[in-house]
Amino acid sequence: MPDAPGLELIRGEIDRDCPGAVLATSFDRAQAALIVDPERVLEVLRWLAEQPGHRYDFLSSLHAADYLPNQPRFAVHYELINRDRVERIRIKAMLEDGAELPEIDSCVELFPTANAQEREVFDFFGIVFRGHPNLTRILMPEDYVGWPQRRDFPIGGEPVTFTYSEARYD
């Protein structure tokens, strides 16, 4: 994990090669993150994966989060690892919610392991990955309606009243 000055150095180098792609940095609880422009996330990922001296070339996880009620609402997180130095860095791309489903470029060309993970994000959050070879539901049934991990999705199931604890702690 790069430390806070190391993260700023990486940001400076990216700014030199792709100006304007990184919007902000965050160093919280010893975890380094770059917040990037969602339209240019592929540029930054490719730079990190291929730049000599950095080589964050392993995608350990790709996932999404729903920050409702904050805006922009969705974020796609990429966790990259440099396997020589065993360093991790996180890339966040924040996506606005609109009438259409939010869209972002697919990174399957760069990291083939992203294939299933992008399908999972699409399955649960309804985030469309442009250029994905087969963007269909992966865990939920094919005919399922809705994006169940969004925060405004009804929790489902049957309501259960725990009368004992309510009488005692109300």
Place this chain on the structure above:
Amino acid sequence: MEVERRSLREKQISARDMLRGDLEGEDLERYVEERVVTTTFAKVQNWARANSIFPLTFGLACCAIEAPISIVTARYDLARFGAEALRASPRQADLIILSGRVSIKMAPVVRRLYDQMLEPKWVMAMGACSSSAGMFANYAVVQGADKFMPVDIYVPGCPPRPEAVLYGFTKLQRKIMGSPDQSWRRRYDAYGTEEWARGGPRSEPSPEAARAYGEARRSVEALREAGEPSLA
């Protein structure tokens, strides 16, 4: 014919004589009368069914560690109740143990397994999850397996101890011996749904099977038209 009760010692002596071939006439008739029990065929049939259940080798989730894995081991030994032969095909099984939560994606598969089992067949919902979804009140889990298939016995617990599963199993045996009528299953449309395997999934059934299953279907339809409340 009224048979006078004799002591065990006298019975043993008469049995020894019978094996030697010395028993004849009135003594032989008396010997036979003493050793015959009369009952109905249905009772014997249910007794035999209850004591030779073939469970399906089938696990859904963490409860599968308790059953069918634990209960067939030497420590708990389901063989004591005549059910040690787990079958790997639903077509050979009598009992399906729903061991764990049923997700909405798995539900059609479980129902298909149930439909493939031949009559008579029984279902045990094992644990809180398959009985009522347990703690999984969410979008992905069916809220109790009895939403889509008939369940004969519910074993509570998370997971149930193997002893609890065995207790449920003996309860099921008593149910089989006591009341073989399963008409409430018609509510689930679970009669005559057996599939057949003659040269592939879309092949035709044998004429005998088609006739038998057709009759089962027609009897259900006739009951439905007659206004059977469980079918409404």
